[in-house]
Amino acid sequence: MIKKYLLETGFIFSIIAGSLLSIQASEIVCQIKNTEYESLKKSDSIPIFPDLVYEYKIAELNNLTPIELEYNDKVRRYIDVYTIERREHLAKIIGLAEYYFPIFEEALDKYNLPLELKYLAIVESALDPRAISSTAAVGLWQFKINTSKMFDLEVNSYIDERCDPLKSTEAACSYLQYLYRIYNNWQLALAAYNGGPGVVRNAIERSGGKTSFWEIQPFLPEQTKGYVPAFIAVNYVMSHYKDHNIEPVRPDYIFIDVDTVKTTKAVSFQRISDVIHVPLETLQFLNPSYKQDYIPKMKDGAVIVLPKEKIKPFIKNEKVIFDDKIEVKDFHDQVADxxxxxxxxxxxxxxxxxxxxxxxxxxxxxxxxxxxxxxxxxxxxxxxxxxxxxxxxxxxxxxxxxxxLQPKQQRDSTDRYIYYTVQKGDTVWSIASKFNCRSISELKEENNIVDETDLKPGLKLKIFLNN
The missing domain is CATH 3.10.350.10 (LysM domain)
Incomplete structure (x- = not known):
């Protein structure tokens, strides 16, 4: 009876404590919204809020999605990166979202996936359709070439459909759907999207069978460790950027400003630009999958994205645009240009x-x-x-x-390092591989190495070990 009483009392107390915490957080949020502090009124100030405010706002977002969103110090680190260290970059991303998010949302809805997965492309590529990672992953959704073949994304000398917003988003939706089917947990599915299904399976085994992302996190590669925290942070900053006095920088065109035409003939961007007077950079922005600024002749035709107001001029001037008599530049032309x-x-x-x-x-x-x-x-x-x-x-x-703008990895007092004396035949790569360093660039920066010629036998290097 006493045990039952204590359990019931503890349960009631936890409810009351939780309610008080929620009321306290709510009051703090209201106070911040209503505050008259000059620093928050200035449009150029950089507001920084207490942890409780971030926790409360992320909890509100969590109520609206099946993807578990939670707040901790790792998430806070990424919030600070976006809202303090990379404010200008975030402003551009918010603007680009007006072009890409309608595409993402339509595909996610088609696959019956959580709409919040649109934020994944920000973590992956910062909404740059031609982004290329250090591991040769490409596009908005960062597919490597072998993975892209699983989803029939064509990659050749002229075309890279990993950069095509429509086709790559379809592939990403299909892949995310598959990963969720494996884990039945969105945080693990996201980690697998970044590191691969095998990496997550191995981390689960090494953790003793744990299936929480935060419990298997120590057993994941460095990049994958930060992936879910970054995703949660992006959910927050894209929903609350106004609270941080960040103004979107919109691109020249958003989704509703463009349309498409189809062609079965080859043509260069430069030719289209010359005839209908569309800046070359606009054609590159709207058609990122054409690698050489050239649209090859394709059996099923090729799609060209143009500003709406340029569709009629394009159709009207097709004969001029596709004139086969145009000469190809030779070496002398290249030198002259x-x-x-x-x-x-x-x-x-x-x-x-x-x-x-x-x-x-x-x-x-x-x-x-x-x-x-x-x-x-x-x-x-x-x-x-x-x-x-x-x-x-x-x-x-x-x-x-x-x-x-890439934030440098934070070190703390628990980081271990050794000193290593360079031997004859050593290279930066061989040393980084030998000691499982976090990255070659970090090793070079830590020891002021500009290139391989700086690596002399006898030189002592400070090497941080990848715990």
């Missing part, structure tokens, strides 16, 4: 130790003649620290910006 900027954006590159013209040209997909023309250079001499204007495609510019 060195320094072309049409459809490109400018970035600034600082010459590092060990860099030379060919290395820089290869890095930015251009030529030495391009670099010399852009910078009015009379010779091939370069100096360390010299600043060069480089014109790249918008997709490459986005990737470079992503790399700059």
């Amino acid at each position: 060195a320094g072309e900027k049409n459809g490109k954006v400018k970035i600034v590159h600082e010459v590092a130790k060990g860099e030379y013209f060919h290395k820089i040209a290869i890095k930015y997909n251009c030529t030495i003649d391009d670099i010399r023309t852009w910078n009015s250079l009379p010779s091939n001499d370069l100096n360390v620290g010299q600043l060069l204007d480089i014109w790249v495609t918008p997709a490459m510019a986005n990737r470079i910006e992503e790399e700059k």
Whole structure:
């Protein structure tokens, strides 16, 4: 009887405590919404809220989705990344969502999947359809080439359907549906989407059969460990970005502003641009699956996405657009066109130790003649620290910006490291592999290594061990 009384009392107490916590969180949220603090009234301020507020708001979001959303310090870290460290980048993502989310939502609804899965593409690619990861995963949904074959996504020298918003989203929906069927748990399905089904199965076994993401998290690869926390954080920031004084940066076109035409003939983006006066960068943005800015002749025809107001001019001028008499550029034409900027954006590159013209040209997909023309250079001499204007495609510019904004992994006092003396024949890659380092770039940055020439026998390296 006493045991029963204690259990019932404890149960009642837990209900009361939970209610009080909910009321307290609600009151804090209301206070913040109604506060007159000048820092929150200024549009350029960066509000930072107590943990309880984030927990309350994420709990509200959790009530509206079958995907479990919960708050902890790992989720908080990603919220801070998006709302503090990468505010400008998030503003662009929010704008791009107006173009891509209608596509995602239609496909997710068709497959009867949770609509919140649309946020997964932000974690995967930051809504860049031409995003390429360090492991060669491509597109909005980051498919590797072998995985893409499972879903009949065509990849050839001219076309990469991993970059096609419609077709890649269909593939992602099919894959997510399959993964959920395996685990019957959305957090595990998301982890498997990132790391692969085998990785999650192994983590479950190593954990002793646990089936909670947070319990198997220590047994997952580093990238997959942060995947679900990042997804939860994105759910929050996309729902509450206004609370953080973030204004969307909208693209020139959103979903309702475009339409499609179909063609069975080959044509270049440049030709379409010249005839109907659509900027090359607009064609690249709307048609990311055409790798060479060229639409090849296809048996079943090819789809071209255009601004709505350019559909009629395109149809009216088809004979001119598809004129077969247009000459193909040769080597001399390429040299004469060195320094072309049409459809490109400018970035600034600082010459590092060990860099030379060919290395820089290869890095930015251009030529030495391009670099010399852009910078009015009379010779091939370069100096360390010299600043060069480089014109790249918008997709490459986005990737470079992503790399700059990538948050560095946080270290704490529990991180273990050793000192290693470089031996003859060692390379950065071989050392990173030998000690299972988190990444080659981290090893190089930790030891101020610019390139392999800095790696001399006898040099002592500080190496953090991947626990």
